[in-house]
Amino acid sequence: xxxxxxxxxxxxxxxxxxxxxxxxxxxxxxxxxxxxxxxxxxxxxxxxxxxxxxxxxxxxxxxxxxxxxxxxxxxxxxxxxxxxxxxxxxxxxxxxxxxxxxxxxxxxxxxxxxxxxxxxxxx
Amino acid sequence: xxxxxxxxxxxxxxxxxxxxxxxxxxxxxxxxxxxxxxxxxxxxxxxxxxxxxxxxxxxxxxxxxxxxxxxxxxxxxxxxxxxxxxxxxxxxxxxxxxxxxxxxxxxxxxxxxxxxxxxxxxxxxxxxxxxxxxxxxxxxxxxxxxxxxxxxxxxxxxxxxxxxxxxxxxxxxxxxxxxxxxxxxxxxxxxxxxxxxxxxxxxxxxxxxxxxxxxxxxxxxxxxxxxxxxxxxxxxxxxxxxxxxxxxxxxxxxxxxxxxxxxxxxxxxxxxxxxxxxxxxxxxxxxxxxxxxxxxxxxxxxxxxxxxxxxxxxxxxxxxxxxxxxxxxxxxxxxxxxxxxxxxxxxxxxxxxxxxxxxxxxxxxxxxxxxxxxxxxxxxxxxxxxxxxxxxxxxxxxxxxxxxxxxxxxxxxxxxxxxxxxxxxxxxxxxxxxxxxxxxxxxxxxxxxxxxxxxxxxxxxxxxxxxxxxxxxxxxxxxxxxxxxxxxxxxxxxxxxxxxxxxxxxxxxxxxxxxxxxxxxxxx
Numbered sequence: 001x002x003x004x005x006x007x008x009x010x011x012x013x014x015x016x017x018x019x020x021x022x023x024x025x026x027x028x029x030x031x032x033x034x035x036x037x038x039x040x041x042x043x044x045x046x047x048x049x050x051x052x053x054x055x056x057x058x059x060x061x062x063x064x065x066x067x068x069x070x071x072x073x074x075x076x077x078x079x080x081x082x083x084x085x086x087x088x089x090x091x092x093x094x095x096x097x098x099x100x101x102x103x104x105x106x107x108x109x110x111x112x113x114x115x116x117x118x119x120x121x122x123x
Numbered sequence: 124x125x126x127x128x129x130x131x132x133x134x135x136x137x138x139x140x141x142x143x144x145x146x147x148x149x150x151x152x153x154x155x156x157x158x159x160x161x162x163x164x165x166x167x168x169x170x171x172x173x174x175x176x177x178x179x180x181x182x183x184x185x186x187x188x189x190x191x192x193x194x195x196x197x198x199x200x201x202x203x204x205x206x207x208x209x210x211x212x213x214x215x216x217x218x219x220x221x222x223x224x225x226x227x228x229x230x231x232x233x234x235x236x237x238x239x240x241x242x243x244x245x246x247x248x249x250x251x252x253x254x255x256x257x258x259x260x261x262x263x264x265x266x267x268x269x270x271x272x273x274x275x276x277x278x279x280x281x282x283x284x285x286x287x288x289x290x291x292x293x294x295x296x297x298x299x300x301x302x303x304x305x306x307x308x309x310x311x312x313x314x315x316x317x318x319x320x321x322x323x324x325x326x327x328x329x330x331x332x333x334x335x336x337x338x339x340x341x342x343x344x345x346x347x348x349x350x351x352x353x354x355x356x357x358x359x360x361x362x363x364x365x366x367x368x369x370x371x372x373x374x375x376x377x378x379x380x381x382x383x384x385x386x387x388x389x390x391x392x393x394x395x396x397x398x399x400x401x402x403x404x405x406x407x408x409x410x411x412x413x414x415x416x417x418x419x420x421x422x423x424x425x426x427x428x429x430x431x432x433x434x435x436x437x438x439x440x441x442x443x444x445x446x447x448x449x450x451x452x453x454x455x456x457x458x459x460x461x462x463x464x465x466x467x468x469x470x471x472x473x474x475x476x477x478x479x480x481x482x483x484x485x486x487x488x489x490x491x492x493x494x495x496x497x498x499x500x501x502x503x504x505x506x507x508x509x510x511x512x513x514x515x516x517x518x519x520x521x522x523x524x525x526x527x528x529x530x531x532x533x534x535x536x537x538x539x540x541x542x543x544x545x546x547x548x549x550x551x552x553x554x555x556x557x558x559x560x561x562x563x564x565x566x567x568x569x570x571x572x573x574x575x576x577x578x579x580x581x582x583x584x585x586x587x588x589x590x591x592x593x594x595x596x597x598x599x600x601x602x603x604x605x606x607x608x609x610x611x612x613x614x615x616x617x618x619x620x621x622x623x624x625x626x627x628x629x630x631x632x633x634x635x636x637x638x639x640x641x642x643x644x645x646x647x
Contacts, residue, residue: 035592038471068592071469075515078562095595104536105558
């Protein structure tokens with residue numbers, strides 16, 4: 001099977017995209033790459049849920065390497081944010097990821113940063 | 124690898140070969156290379172090589188006092204002694220081998236059992252991960268034919284087509300299809316009935332000698348030219364959910380007595396996995412069709428609106444993975460105005476189609492109350508937020524007022540609409556006005572002039588994400604293509620071409636679109 005669930009390290013991937021979790025000090029970073037589409041969105045959701053269970057840590061969802069942000073992916077970002085409004089940050093820049101977020105005005109609500117460093121620094 | 128399996132018995136032999144004083148006799152242990160081992164494999168566990176054989180294995184065979192070869196399925200080991208006590212080697216090895224023969228048999232049997240469980244497990248995993256029914260049944264037939272050691276195997280199964288007609292198909296393994304294509308489908312004769320009725324397995328060492336065999340006209344046995352079958356094994360495949368007989372496996376061999384209880388057990392195991400897999404495939408298929416049907420059944424018949432030319436399209440995803448989220452609506456209102464709706468529900472399948480149905484109905488109801496776009500989307504957003512966790516719907520809502528000649532619109536996170544001006548470039552309107560339904564609370568309203576000659580295009584992302592996943596590029600392509608679009612007669616065909624060009628003829632997402640053209644000189 002091409003498709004697989006999270007492996008023991010917590011990675012998740014589809015034929016078109018992947019999510020790789022990493023710890024940056026006190027922060028959990030989920031690096032998403034490729035297409036954050038209908039297939040990858042539920043896998044990202046599981047990793048977001050897992051991060052939420054591990055305590056009130058800051059969660060950064062890094063979309064820097066995403067080349068397609070579908071509405072299913074945006075729905076996960078909104079859910080994560082609503083669950084813990086002050087503890088979720090999103091990294092998005094460029095028209096592939098930022099434009100869809102602007103078109104849906106999710107930028108009004110989500111904490112969006114241009115780079116991972118900016119997201120980790122919180123400014 | 125030889126040492127692994129044969130190690131314990133080699134050690135036992137070495138310990139047991141002693142001289143008159145009880146001291147161990149020097150014995151060399153020499154694992155045999157594969158080509159040398161081959162001649163001993165499959166024979167007795169202990170062999171005493173004759174002179175010629177020994178000469179090929181060791182130098183100076185004349186000085187050898189004793190030699191034995193211990194062999195199993197995996198390899199062979201030569202034990203050779205040149206000491207005076209070496210004569211004891213052969214009888215000791217023979218004695219040990221005799222004493223452990225039962226044990227070796229048990230080990231062999233356990234290995235066979237383990238291999239059987241492994242094989243069943245592997246086939247089961249493969250089958251139950253498969254949703255394509257044609258590949259699934261072929262895979263199951265091949266696996267079962269190999270596992271039973273049959274010369275050929277067949278699987279006959281029933282399918283129901285979209286018109287509700289039942290028909291029988293079959294797959295074959297071990298023989299070309301021509302070997303069977305001349306024969307009619309097996310009927311419910313005494314031999315076949317237990318399988319087709321789902322009563323249980325039939326296993327026969329010689330079906331030609333079976334009392335049930337040969338009673339039916341016209342053939343009274345196998346038709347001429349049929350592959351010779353003596354050993355016969357047939358297993359029904361019964362749905363674990365409905366109890367319905369889905370089909371039957373048939374295995375044949377021209378020799379008698381070929382199928383054992385093990386083979387029967389394996390075939391039944393594979394039939395069980397195949398039944399679950401077929402159930403899954405049928406349920407999956409049903410859900411896919413249901414989603415398509417639901418989406419289609421909810422599509423509106425586009426009404427005639429005085430003064431307007433309308434082109435609408437709903438194209439379900441070609442690949443079938445994301446069906447059921449997009450919709451459009453054209454709603455004539457009592458005041459003479461017309462509401463246009465385009466929307467997209469996140470998700471796919473029956474769930475998305477069901478959410479779409481509810482949101483669409485809500486919008487229709489509020490539209491008939493002639494609520495302003497801003498207020499309408501606010502109510503629908505509250506309702507959508509209550510439909511369930513994470514409902515996320517984008518929607519563009521526009522109302523055309525023929526008296527004022529204007530469009531009033533609001534946009535809940537949907538792609539911008541496009542205004543087509545006579546003699547001017549297309550203009551995007553309503554970009555990033557508000558968040559999606561279920562997320563947003565406020566939906567600012569805007570107004571645009573909509574004089575005769577003007578057009579409005581509403582669409583979903585499937586139209587612009589066919590060639591590129593870059594939304595910005597996709598929209599640019601659409602805008603460029605719309606520059607050449609002519610309204611009026613021929614617009615329908617022009618849209619078909621445009622959709623084909625934009626998507627490359629295949630789209631893995633739904634597409635919905637509305638094109639409204641305000642007819643020049645038409646009556647309002």
